[in-house]
Amino acid sequence: MQEVIIATKNEGKAKEFIRMFKPLGYEVKTLLDFPEIQDVEETGKTFEENAKLKAETIANVLGRMVIADDSGLVINSLDGRPGVFSARYAGIEKSDQANMDKVLSELEQIADNKRQARFYCVLAVAAPGKETFTVSGTCEGVILREKRGSYGFGYDPIFFVVEMDRAMAELKPEEKAQISHRSQALRKLESQLPSLLSGENE
Ligand SMILES: O=c1[nH]c(=O)c2ncn([C@@H]3O[C@H](COP(=O)(O)OP(=O)(O)OP(=O)(O)O)[C@@H](O)[C@H]3O)c2[nH]1
């Protein structure tokens, strides 16, 4: 099987990419398979900037094409927060539980009809000597008042997916893979994968 490198250290994302790429005929490797590679500092102001930064840095380290994912939760009544700070919203230790608790408490006084939010995902494709490009995907939802479900990662238990009428963490992995921001973005890349990977080893 041809190999695709996803420049992420996030286990939840890694599992989703492995699942999404398998039916396309690709085997996914992530930075969890390259523990010696250091974290890339996410200094960008936008998802696009951070996705490019991660993809370009790792493409140069490995000398081959990589895809990076920068994603997060955007909440209308919080002026777009947590946004690019989603992973570390409640602190650098990146605790999903602490992040969700912070959002729930910030939205405590916010009425049910003002709790709209969306997940946003940018995938950046970078290769040494080539122009980096990005695709993006979104998933619309509403922030719940308590956690529901146990699938997924991050903010999934407090994100109600309008389209599915369930919390994201109540969706089985194969259901999330149908509708997620990450799968919407990947769909825009799918047809280009063979030509992007031609010339790559293995
Ligand atoms: O409930 C969720 N379902 C999702 O599907 C999802 N996708 C992203 N997120 C949140 O946004 C952060 C990304 O930040 P991020 O792109 O910087 O990734 P990260 O730092 O976790 O790993 P890396 O890919 O940078 O190595 C994550 O940690 C999560 O908090 C999600 N939450």
Ligand SMILES: [Mg+2]
């Ligand atoms: Mg990150």
